Amino acid sequence: MEENLEHSDWMKEMKDTGFTTPSNYFEGLNQSIQAKLSMERLKVSVHEDGFTVPTCYFEQLQSGILAKTTDIVQFRPEPKLIKLWHSKLLKYASAACFVIVAGIGTLYYNQQTEHTSVAMTEEMATEQMLYDIDEEVIIEHIEANSNQLPKASASEIAMENYILNNYSQNELVADL
Numbered sequence: 001m002e003e004n005l006e007h008s009d010w011m012k013e014m015k016d017t018g019f020t021t022p023s024n025y026f027e028g029l030n031q032s033i034q035a036k037l038s039m040e041r042l043k044v045s046v047h048e049d050g051f052t053v054p055t056c057y058f059e060q061l062q063s064g065i066l067a068k069t070t071d072i073v074q075f076r077p078e079p080k081l082i083k084l085w086h087s088k089l090l091k092y093a094s095a096a097c098f099v100i101v102a103g104i105g106t107l108y109y110n111q112q113t114e115h116t117s118v119a120m121t122e123e124m125a126t127e128q129m130l131y132d133i134d135e136e137v138i139i140e141h142i143e144a145n146s147n148q149l150p151k152a153s154a155s156e157i158a159m160e161n162y163i164l165n166n167y168s169q170n171e172l173v174a175d176l
Contacts, residue, residue: 163172
C-alpha cells in the first residue's frame, strides 16, 4: 500500500514538471539495467583485442587436417566375411536338390522329344507307303469308287442353278 502512495506522489510530481514516461517503462526497467551491468562486467574481463589465434595456426592447419584424414583412411577396418554355407550338410543338401531338379528336367525334355520323334516316324512311314503305291493302282481305286457315289437328283441341280443365278461370287465366297 505504501508503494502505491509513493508511486502516486511521484506521479503527481511528474505531472507538475511536465515530463512523462513511456507506457510500461517500469516493467522492463529492471531487466534492462541488469543486461547493461552484465555487459559492463564482460567488457572488463575481456580485452579489447578479443580472441587471439595461436602463432602459425593457419600454416599448420592444412597439414594437421591431412594427417588426420590419412590416419582414418589407413585404419579402415577389415570387411566382414559372411560365409554362404555354414555347414557341410547344407552344402550337400543344396547340391542334391540341384541334381534332382536337373534330372527331372532332363527326363521331361527326353519324353517330349520322344513323343515328337515317334510322331515324325509314323508320319514318315505313312508318306513312304503312299510313295510306294503305284499310280495305276490309285487311279483304279478312284474309278471303282466313283461308281458308288449317289447321282444328284433333279432338285439338287435346280437348287445349284438357283444359287448360281441369284448370288454373286463375292457373296458365295464370303459365306464360306
